Amino acid sequence: MDPYALKTLNAERRARRAAILVTDLGDGRDRIVREGDQVAGDLGAAIAKAFRTGSSGSVEAEGRTFFLNAHLPQPRLLVIGAVHISQALAPMAKIAGYPVEIIDPRTAFATPDRFPDVALHAEWPEDVLKRQPLDSYSALAAVTHDPKIDDFALKAALDANCFYVGALGSRKTHAKRVERLLALGATADQIARIHAPIGLDIGAASPAEIAVAVLAQAIHAFRSRGLDASASAPKSKSILEKHDA
Amino acid sequence: MENSIYLDEARDPLIIAEGWMNDGKDVAIATVVETWGSAPRPVGSHLVIDADGNFHGSVSGGCVEGAVVTEAIDVIDSGKARMLEFGVADETAWQVGLSCGGRIKVYVERLG
Numbered sequence: 001m002d003p004y005a006l007k008t009l010n011a012e013r014r015a016r017r018a019a020i021l022v023t024d025l026g027d028g029r030d031r032i033v034r035e036g037d038q039v040a041g042d043l044g045a046a047i048a049k050a051f052r053t054g055s056s057g058s059v060e061a062e063g064r065t066f067f068l069n070a071h072l073p074q075p076r077l078l079v080i081g082a083v084h085i086s087q088a089l090a091p092m093a094k095i096a097g098y099p100v101e102i103i104d105p106r107t108a109f110a111t112p113d114r115f116p117d118v119a120l121h122a123e124w125p126e127d128v129l130k131r132q133p134l135d136s137y138s139a140l141a142a143v144t145h146d147p148k149i150d151d152f153a154l155k156a157a158l159d160a161n162c163f164y165v166g167a168l169g170s171r172k173t174h175a176k177r178v179e180r181l182l183a184l185g186a187t188a189d190q191i192a193r194i195h196a197p198i199g200l201d202i203g204a205a206s207p208a209e210i211a212v213a214v215l216a217q218a219i220h221a222f223r224s225r226g227l228d229a230s231a232s233a234p235k236s237k238s239i240l241e242k243h244d245a
Numbered sequence: 246m247e248n249s250i251y252l253d254e255a256r257d258p259l260i261i262a263e264g265w266m267n268d269g270k271d272v273a274i275a276t277v278v279e280t281w282g283s284a285p286r287p288v289g290s291h292l293v294i295d296a297d298g299n300f301h302g303s304v305s306g307g308c309v310e311g312a313v314v315t316e317a318i319d320v321i322d323s324g325k326a327r328m329l330e331f332g333v334a335d336e337t338a339w340q341v342g343l344s345c346g347g348r349i350k351v352y353v354e355r356l357g
């Protein structure tokens with residue numbers, strides 16, 4: 001392995017950015033490909049797939065055998081709001097392989113008693129995100145219903161290009177939110193990335209079912225990174241309007 | 246460190262390999278490049294080895310690491326990469342009902 005390739009790879013991994021080490025198993029030469037780098041042909045297609053799935057493996061291309069070792073950052077889910085939905089979402093997401101952190105400045109909500117075994121911050125999102133910035137391997141679900149708590153985090157998630165951004169609330173609530181986010185400087189294209197009303201349309205009714213809908217939507221967003229969003233996106237509908245008087 | 250979103254630098258084989266390199270040590274990197282059956286470690290897993298036979302990481306459940314370390318020291322001397330193939334017929338395979346065991350292919354190369 002080329003020492004420079006190792007240094008580059010480790011630097012990318014430390015910075016929570018995806019990288020693939022491509023090794024020609026015939027002559028041992030290797031190089032690092034970063035997410036978004038253009039690679040042509042069959043090798044390029046295999047690399048794009050490896051970035052999406054995170055799976056490593058060999059590929060035949062250009063008459064040679066290459067080994068692709070995909071290094072994807074651990075995806076994670078940040079939940080704004082220590083509410084009933086979050087209590088169900090946290091253990092489910094952890095089981096699915098998405099570690100969860102919950103942020104809610106309302107100390108009556110954010111209690112270890114209600115959230116055992118979860119990284120919990122009884123602070124404002126502004127303060128937590130300053131210490132632990134979001135990135136493109138983070139998902140953010142804003143479920144407090146309170147603009148004072150949700151809005152900053154949503155804007156930060158859009159700016160950090162989080163792979164998933166979801167916000168609880170009806171279409172009417174979301175329309176008002178869009179106006180506020182525009183005022184905060186978000187672009188229309190950015191705002192279009194927000195999944196609102198939140199969650200896949202599975203007819204979820206209880207908080208736990210809504211948690212399933214949110215988790216499934218976040219997983220879909222993760223596994224379709226870099227694909228045409230319109231191609232296979234399961235429908236999102238206003239499953240939560242009744243929660244939003 | 247289950248589910249940590251940050252690298253576990255003290256145990257991460259590639260971070261350790263870089264540290265050894267910075268200390269001026271000769272290093273080999275072994276990588277699982279293919280698996281069949283009940284292989285215990287996934288494709289892409291690393292074992293890193295220095296010229297004294299110190300190692301970190303794993304390419305199996307401990308069954309073939311000894312052999313990989315021996316080969317790695319040769320690879321460090323010669324500079325020539327090798328492809329190794331192992332059958333893994335361990336007890337774990339039996340316990341989970343896979344009496345065939347698994348097989349793995351391990352690519353061993355020198356760093357630099």
